[in-house]
Amino acid sequence: MAPLVQVEQLEKRFGEVRALDRVSFEVDAGEWIAIMGPSGSGKTTLINILGGLDHPSAGRVVVDGVEIGSLAERELTRYRADKIGFVFQQFHLIPYLTALENVMLAQYFHSITDEKDAAEALRRVGLSDRLSHVPAELSGGEQQRVAIARALINQPKLILADEPTGNLDEVNEAVVLKLLHELNEAGHTILVVTHSQAIGNLADRRVELEHGRLARISAPSLAKE
Amino acid sequence: MFLRILWKLLGASRGRLAVALIALTSGAAVCSALLNVNLDAERKLTQEFRTLGANVVIAPPAGGSEAALVDAAVLDRVAALRLPQIVATAPYLYVAANSGSQPVILAGTWFDQVAKMNSWWKVEGGWVSSRDDHEHCLVGFTAARQLGLAPGSSVQLRSGDRNISLTVAGIVTTGGAEDNQILTNLDSSQALAGLSGRVSLVQVSVSGTPSEIEGVTRKLADILPGLDVRPVRQIAAAEGTILGRIQGLIFWTIALILVLSMLGVLASMAALAMERRQDVGLMKALGGTVPRIMRLFLAEAGTLGALGGLLGFLLGVILARWIGERIFGVVISARIEVLPITIALTIGVALAGAFPLRLLGRVRPAEILRGE
Numbered sequence: 200m201a202p203l204v205q206v207e208q209l210e211k212r213f214g215e216v217r218a219l220d221r222v223s224f225e226v227d228a229g230e231w232i233a234i235m236g237p238s239g240s241g242k243t244t245l246i247n248i249l250g251g252l253d254h255p256s257a258g259r260v261v262v263d264g265v266e267i268g269s270l271a272e273r274e275l276t277r278y279r280a281d282k283i284g285f286v287f288q289q290f291h292l293i294p295y296l297t298a299l300e301n302v303m304l305a306q307y308f309h310s311i312t313d314e315k316d317a318a319e320a321l322r323r324v325g326l327s328d329r330l331s332h333v334p335a336e337l338s339g340g341e342q343q344r345v346a347i348a349r350a351l352i353n354q355p356k357l358i359l360a361d362e363p364t365g366n367l368d369e370v371n372e373a374v375v376l377k378l379l380h381e382l383n384e385a386g387h388t389i390l391v392v393t394h395s396q397a398i399g400n401l402a403d404r405r406v407e408l409e410h411g412r413l414a415r416i417s418a419p420s421l422a423k424e
Numbered sequence: 425m426f427l428r429i430l431w432k433l434l435g436a437s438r439g440r441l442a443v444a445l446i447a448l449t450s451g452a453a454v455c456s457a458l459l460n461v462n463l464d465a466e467r468k469l470t471q472e473f474r475t476l477g478a479n480v481v482i483a484p485p486a487g488g489s490e491a492a493l494v495d496a497a498v499l500d501r502v503a504a505l506r507l508p509q510i511v512a513t514a515p516y517l518y519v520a521a522n523s524g525s526q527p528v529i530l531a532g533t534w535f536d537q538v539a540k541m542n543s544w545w546k547v548e549g550g551w552v553s554s555r556d557d558h559e560h561c562l563v564g565f566t567a568a569r570q571l572g573l574a575p576g577s578s579v580q581l582r583s584g585d586r587n588i589s590l591t592v593a594g595i596v597t598t599g600g601a602e603d604n605q606i607l608t609n610l611d612s613s614q615a616l617a618g619l620s621g622r623v624s625l626v627q628v629s630v631s632g633t634p635s636e637i638e639g640v641t642r643k644l645a646d647i648l649p650g651l652d653v654r655p656v657r658q659i660a661a662a663e664g665t666i667l668g669r670i671q672g673l674i675f676w677t678i679a680l681i682l683v684l685s686m687l688g689v690l691a692s693m694a695a696l697a698m699e700r701r702q703d704v705g706l707m708k709a710l711g712g713t714v715p716r717i718m719r720l721f722l723a724e725a726g727t728l729g730a731l732g733g734l735l736g737f738l739l740g741v742i743l744a745r746w747i748g749e750r751i752f753g754v755v756i757s758a759r760i761e762v763l764p765i766t767i768a769l770t771i772g773v774a775l776a777g778a779f780p781l782r783l784l785g786r787v788r789p790a791e792i793l794r795g796e
Contacts, residue, residue, distance in 0.1 A: 252709060252790040273713065280711020287793060291706045295436035296429070303425055308712040312425040349710075 201264070203228040203356060203388050204249065209258035211244050211411075218244040220411040221258070226390065228356075231383040233402035234392045240408040242392045243361055249390065250283050250359045251275040263356045280309045284350030288362035290342040292334040298345045299330040302352050309353040320348040324378055340371025347378055351387075358382065360391045364398065376401065426720070433724045437696055441724075444692040444777070445732050451685025452736020452770040455678045456762055457743035462674045464748065464756040466633070466667060478514065478541055478627030479663070480641055483652045493517075493622040494651060496610075501647055502628070509632050509640050512540040515623040517613045521583040523571050523606075530581060531605045532613020532623075535562075541629040542598070549575025549594030558612050560593040564603040568595045579606070583616045634664040682773050689777025693725070697780040704784045705792025714785040721781040729774030733767030740766065 204226035211219040219241045226232050234242045247253040248260055251267055260267045263282055270278060285291075292301045302317040318330055324344040334342050343363060350358050360379065364372040376398065383389050391398060399405045400419045407414045434441060482502075484492035502513055514537040519530040534555035552560045563573050573579055577592045590612070596602060614620050630640045637655055645653040700721070707717050741758040748756030 247790045250709070252788075252793070276708065276711055276713050279709060285709055289793075291702070291709075291793060293703055293706065295432045300428065300432070304429070304707070305710045307425040307429070308707065308710050308716065 200228075202226060203230075203263055204390075205259070205261040206245075206249075207259040209245070209248065209260060210256045211241070211248060211253070212256045217411050219248075219255075219408075222408070222411070222413045223258075224406055224413065224416060226388060228388050229383070229386050230404065231379075231389045231402045232391070233399040233405045234390060234408065235394070235396075235399050235405050236408035236414070238394075239410075241411040242408055244411075245408070246359050246361055246390060246392050249357070250285060251279045280305075280353065282356045284353070284355035284358040286343070286346050286350050286358065286360035286363045288365040290334070290339070290346050290366070292342055292345055292349075294334050297331045297333055298326060298337065298341075298348075301334070301345055302349045305349045305352050317348075317352060320352045321345065323351070324348045325374075338371070339367050340374055343367060343371070343375050344378065347375065347382075351382065356388065358387055358389045360389065362392055362394070364393075364395070426723070429720055430723050430727065433720065434727065437699060440692045440696045440699075441728060444689045444774070445728055445735075447685045447688025447692070447777075448729060448732025448770050448774055449735045449739065451681050451688075451773060452733045452766050453739035453743055454681045454736075455769055456737045456740020456766040457747060458674045458678055458740075459762045459765060460740060460744035460756055460759050461747050461752075462671060463759050463762070464744075464754075465670060465752060468748075468752055468754045468756075469667060469670070477656075478512075478629050479637060479656050480628040480630050480644065481652075481654060481656060482626040482628065482644065482648060483654075484625075485650060486652050493619065493624060494626065496621045496623050498626060498648055498651065499623075502626070502644065505643065505647065507630075507640055507643065509630050509636060511629040511631050512537045513629075514538050514541060514627045515610055516625050516627065517610060517617065517619060517622065518605075518624045519583055519613050519617040519619075521581045521606075521616065523579055523581055526571055528567055528571065528581070529605045530583075530613050530616065531602065531607050532610040533607055534610055535607070538607065541627070545602075546597040547594040548597075549592070552593045552607075552609075555609065556611075558609050559591055561590040561609075562594050562596050562607040563592050564605045564607075565595055565597040566603045567606055568592070581606070581608075581616065584618070586616050586618065588612055588616050633667065634661075678769075682769060685770075686773045686777045689725075689728075689774055690779065693778050694780040697784055700781070700784060701787055702792055704787045705789040708787065709789040709793060718782060718785055721784070722775060722778060725774045725778035725781065726771050729771035730767055732774065733770030734763075736770060737763050737766045 202225040207223050209219050209222045210217065222245065234245060236242050244253065248255050249262065255268050265278060267278065293304060296304060298321055299317055302320055303312045303314065306312040306317060321327060321330055324347050326341060326344055329337060329341060337345065364375050367375060379389055380401065391402065393399055403418065405417045405419060482494065482498060484494055496515060499513060499515055514533050517532040519532065521528055521530045535552040535557065536555045539551055552562060561579065573592050575592055575594055579590050579592060581588050581590065590608060614622065630637045641653055641655050704717055744756045748754050
C-alpha cells in the first residue's frame with residue numbers, strides 16, 4: 200500500500216534563506232509522527248506545506264495521491280477542506296462564534312453543516328456541556344479541545360497539530376494528548392510539531408530537523424511502551 | 425449556517441458597524457428627503473408658477489390685420505375640453521377709449537380668472553371678484569396717476585358715441601402693460617366698443633412641466649383651427665429652467681452625500697478589515713474559498729445598507745416635511761416609491777464602502793496563523 204504522505208527532496212526558500220533543504224520522508228496511514236527540532240529548524244514550514252498553506256520551492260509532496268506542488272490556489276483550498284484537520288498552538292477559534300458554531304464552520308466550508316454531528320464531535324472531546332459557550336468563556340484546554348473537534352469533523356486524512364499543548368498547563372496537556380492518542384488509536388494519521396521530548400516519545404516515529412535538513416528519523420517505541 | 429455567521433458578524437463589531445450604520449442612515453435620510461422633495465416640489469412649484477400669469481395665448485392668426493378679433497365662442501370650446509391642467513382662462517378685449525380728454529386703453533376681461541392667474545399683482549383698494557360686476561373697474565398704476573384716480577373714484581369712459589360710468593375698486597401695479605390700462609368687465613368693454621361676442625385674445629394658465637404645457641397647447645390648437653395658439657416662451661422656458669436647476673441641484677447634492685457616506689463607511693470598514701484578518705486567515709485554512717468568505721462580508725455590508733436605507737427613508741420623510749414647510753411653504757407627503765430607491769442606493773454605497781473587506785481575500789493564512 201502506498202504511503203499516505205510522501206515528501207521527496209522538499210525545499211522551501213524565503214529569499215536567500217533555506218527553511219527546508221532537501222527533506223525526504225514518508226508517513227503511512229494511521230501513523231503518529233512527531234516532527235521535532237530546535238526553533239527555526241523548519242518544523243512549522245514543513246507542516247504548512249503539508250497542510251497546503253504554503254508552496255514548496257522545489258521537490259515533491261504527495262498526500263493521499265495528490266501532489267500539492269501542482270495545485271492552484273483554489274485547488275489547495277479544496278485540498279485543505281477535504282484532507283486536512285489543523286490544530287494550532289494558539290487555538291485560532293473565531294471569538295464571536297460558539298464552540299458548536301466553530302466546529303460547524305469547518306463543516307460549512309467543507310460541504311454542508313450538521314449540528315448533530317458537530318455536537319457529537321464536541322461530546323467526543325468532553326465538551327458536551329460547552330456547546331453554546333464562546334471561546335472567551337472557555338479555558339485554554341477547552342478551547343484546544345474545540346479546535347480538535349473542529350479538526351476531526353470532516354474526517355480528514357491527515358491531522359496536523361502545531362505545538363498543540365504549547366499554551367496549556369500540565370493537566371490540560373495530558374487531556375489533549377490523551378485525545379490525540381485516542382484519535383490515533385481510532386486510525387487517524389497525526390503529525391505533531393513539538394519541542395517536547397515527552398510528546399515525541401508518544402509518537403510512532405520522530406522526524407527530527409536541524410537547520411532545515413532532516414537530521415534523523417527515529418522510532419521511540421520503547422519509550423512509548 | 426450562512427445566516428447564523430452573518431448574524432454573529434453583525435453582533436461582533438457593534439461599535440464599528442454602528443459608525444458605518446450612522447453614516448449610511450444619515451446619507452440615506454438626506455437622499456430620501458431630497459428625493460421626496462424632488463417628486464413633490466415639481467408638482468408644488470408648477471402649481472405656484474400658475475399664479476405668475478398666463479403661459480399660453482390664443483390669438484387671431486399671425487399675419488392677420490391688427491384689428492382682427494377672436495370669436496368669444498372659443499371660451500366655451502376651451503371649457504368643454506375639461507383639461508385638468510388648465511388653471512384659468514381669461515379673455516381680453518382691448519378698446520381704445522377716452523376719459524375726459526385723456527386717451528386710455530380699456531381691457532375687458534373676466535375678473536375672477538384674472539385674479540386666479542395673477543395673484544401676485546399688487547392692488548391698492550380691492551379686487552373686483554365677480555366676472556359679472558358691471559359697476560367696478562381696476563385701474564393700472566400709471567393710468568390712475570395720469571387720470572387722477574383713486575379707489576372709490578368714479579370714471580366716465582367714452583368710445584365713439586357710447587359711454588359707461590364705473591367706480592374704481594382698486595389700483596393695480598403689475599409691472600406690465602396693465603399698468604397703463606383700465607380693466608373692466610368683458611361685457612362692458614364689448615358694449616362700449618360695439619363688439620359683442622368678440623375678444624382680442626385669450627390668456628390661458630396651464631400647470632405642469634414644459635412637456636405637459638406643450639401637450640395642452642397642441643390639444644387647444646387642434647380644437648381651434650385657424651387661431652394662433654402658442655405658449656408664452658419666456659415663461660415656459662423660465663419655469664423649465666427653474667425646475668431643471670432644482671432637479672440638478674438635488675441630483676448633485678444626493679451624489680455628494682452618497683460619496684461622503686461611502687467615505688464614512690470606508691473608514692469603519694478599513695478598521696474592521698484589520699480586525700478580521702485573523703478570522704479570514706483561519707477561514708481560508710479551514711478550506712473557505714475567497715468568494716465564499718467575501719459573500720459573508722458583503723452580505724454583512726449589504727444588510728447594513730438595507731437597514732441604513734430603511735431608517736434613512738423614515739428620517740428622510742420627517743426631514744422632507746421640515747424642508748417643505750420651511751422652504752416651499754407646503755406639506756410634502758411621503759412617497760413610497762422613494763423607499764426602494766433609497767434602499768438600493770444605500771446598499772450600493774455600503775458595498776462600495778466595504779472595499780477594504782474585499783482586500784481580505786489576499787490574506788495569506790500561513791502568515792496570519794504564524795501571527796505576522
